Amino acid sequence: MPPLLQVVNVKKSFLKPSIFSHKKNTIIKNVSFDLKQGECLGIIGESGSGKSTLGKLILGLEKPDSGKIYFSGQDINKRAWKKAAVRKNISAVFQDYNSSVNPYFNVGQIIAEPLDIYEKLSKEERQHRINALLEQVGLDHSFYERFPHEMSGGQLQRVCIARAIACSPQFILFDEAVSSLDISVQSQILTLLADLQKQLNLTSIFITHDLTTITYLCDKVAFFYQGEIVEYVDKIEQLSQVKNPYSKLLLESILGF
Numbered sequence: 117m118p119p120l121l122q123v124v125n126v127k128k129s130f131l132k133p134s135i136f137s138h139k140k141n142t143i144i145k146n147v148s149f150d151l152k153q154g155e156c157l158g159i160i161g162e163s164g165s166g167k168s169t170l171g172k173l174i175l176g177l178e179k180p181d182s183g184k185i186y187f188s189g190q191d192i193n194k195r196a197w198k199k200a201a202v203r204k205n206i207s208a209v210f211q212d213y214n215s216s217v218n219p220y221f222n223v224g225q226i227i228a229e230p231l232d233i234y235e236k237l238s239k240e241e242r243q244h245r246i247n248a249l250l251e252q253v254g255l256d257h258s259f260y261e262r263f264p265h266e267m268s269g270g271q272l273q274r275v276c277i278a279r280a281i282a283c284s285p286q287f288i289l290f291d292e293a294v295s296s297l298d299i300s301v302q303s304q305i306l307t308l309l310a311d312l313q314k315q316l317n318l319t320s321i322f323i324t325h326d327l328t329t330i331t332y333l334c335d336k337v338a339f340f341y342q343g344e345i346v347e348y349v350d351k352i353e354q355l356s357q358v359k360n361p362y363s364k365l366l367l368e369s370i371l372g373f
């Protein structure tokens with residue numbers, strides 16, 4: 117079976133933020149990797165190394181300067197893909213749950229956003245689907261009418277996860293999705309994500325600073341440093357055998373070996 121996601125020699129630069137120069141900063145240098153259906157890749161690296169930029173390239177929010185990204189064998193930067201209904205197969209959950217929802221929408225409306233775009237459901241079907249999604253993320257039906265300011269961070273992130281899985285996507289990108297939650301809520305959300313991954317046979321990428329999150333959820337790990345994958349660990353069990361000095365340092369600092 118061909119990989120679900122293929123990233124091939126992707127490069128991305130941005131103009132330096134100066135009115136006096138037109139020089140570019142290369143943020144993503146030459147990144148390639150494949151991901152098969154059902155796999156979960158963790159991407160770890162320091163702040164500013166380009167992880168979120170790579171995420172945005174994969175979601176099609178940014179366009180690579182060169183290189184290609186294929187989803188189910190289709191180039192996501194081709195016009196045909198941008199219009200295709202198959203785009204609903206790609207979804208995302210970001211760190212900042214507050215700014216990723218409309219504060220004037222209630223939970224039902226937030227979760228229904230992708231459903232309203234990609235699936236034409238009757239009023240009853242829509243309501244039924246939203247309630248089922250609430251249950252899937254561990255919230256009871258009473259949350260349907262609540263607004264974002266009436267919920268805790270953990271509850272709102274659950275709503276964002278419900279929205280992300282609403283159209284049964286094949287692939288979800290999580291960019292620091294648990295980082296701003298406190299430790300006990302983080303572990304609840306991680307348990308939920310691990311369950312959903314199994315239930316839905318999701319393919320996912322988990323961008324994080326936190327290696328323990330990766331060891332909990334991921335099958336593979338890419339160590340990202342200054343816009344490059346400096347080490348790719350194909351089997352999470354082999355994590356302690358990393359060779360690159362940067363990955364070693366990161367492991368030592370976090371796990372103490």
Ligand SMILES: Nc1ncnc2c1ncn2[C@@H]1O[C@H](COP(=O)(O)OP(=O)(O)OP(=O)(O)O)[C@@H](O)[C@H]1O
Binds near residue numbers: 161164167169170
């Ligand atoms: N649209 C943009 N225009 C110009 N520069 C950008 C843009 N997006 C990102 N950058 C720059 O690219 C670099 C990498 O940013 P990115 O957000 O990808 O890092 P990151 O690894 O996700 O960091 P963090 O762990 O802090 O989230 C930063 O220097 C950032 O300023």
Ligand SMILES: [Mg+2]
Binds near residue numbers: 167168291
């Ligand atoms: Mg980031």
